[in-house]
Amino acid sequence: MPTKKKPQVTAAAPARRRELLDKAADVFAELGYNATTVRRIADDVGMLAGSLYYYFESKDAMLEEILRTFLDELWEGYDAVLDAETGPRETFEALVTESFRAIDRHRAAVAIYQSEAKQLILQERFAFLDQSQRRFEKAWLSTLERGVAAEEFRADLDTRLTYRFVRDTVWVAASWYRPGGQLGPEEIARQYLSMVLDGIAVRE
Numbered sequence: 375m376p377t378k379k380k381p382q383v384t385a386a387a388p389a390r391r392r393e394l395l396d397k398a399a400d401v402f403a404e405l406g407y408n409a410t411t412v413r414r415i416a417d418d419v420g421m422l423a424g425s426l427y428y429y430f431e432s433k434d435a436m437l438e439e440i441l442r443t444f445l446d447e448l449w450e451g452y453d454a455v456l457d458a459e460t461g462p463r464e465t466f467e468a469l470v471t472e473s474f475r476a477i478d479r480h481r482a483a484v485a486i487y488q489s490e491a492k493q494l495i496l497q498e499r500f501a502f503l504d505q506s507q508r509r510f511e512k513a514w515l516s517t518l519e520r521g522v523a524a525e526e527f528r529a530d531l532d533t534r535l536t537y538r539f540v541r542d543t544v545w546v547a548a549s550w551y552r553p554g555g556q557l558g559p560e561e562i563a564r565q566y567l568s569m570v571l572d573g574i575a576v577r578e
Contacts, residue, residue: 391429394419399440401480407490434499437486441494444483445506448476456513462521467567469517473544474494474559474566477551483550511537540570 398415405414412433416423430436451472453467477484491507494500514537521527547562557565 394429395436395440395443396428396482398436399486402437402490403482403485407486407494433505437490437494438499440483441487441500444476444480444487445502447524448472448480449506449509452473452510452513459527462524463526463571465517466521467563467571469514469559470540470544470567470570471563474532474547474551474563477545477548479554481548481551481553485574486544488545488548492508510541514540 377412394415397419398410401410401415401418410433411423412426413423413471415433417434421471430439448466452489455468455472458468460468487503491500491503495504495507515533518527518531518536522529522531544566551562
């Protein structure tokens, strides 16, 4: 799901912009958006604070682009899963896997989203976060409800409670996951799905 509006882009080299945004995302995730200054970001990338304005019009513009890039890529993966129109369990598994892949690609952005979204949504500039949240909830709830109707998930399943559990337990991984670690996103997703769908107790 594209987030429609694109932030202002200068003629600067895309690779350098990406490098600066990656560093800014790390600083925002570590210190929090309000505590992060343009000077701190500039110091971390070894440039003068004023030089950052050659690439970005403001700190808000940097955060907007970080979050839009994360969500656009997330929805590209989610839409491919939903458009495939597979069975509800397969769809559920694929959505979980796409979520961990998004954390692998955008760990800092996910951490920012988790800690800042509630306040950012109040600003018109970040209204796209609320739109994405609503569609996110609809995608997951409809998948769970299809699973109950198809008798692939338990009939007594509280789909809203299950949605909240999955949402919170998947995305909290951004607080501990580090790209390039021993377990990649697909393996983490596989083990997560095994615990959620099959439990952790040995079956007799």
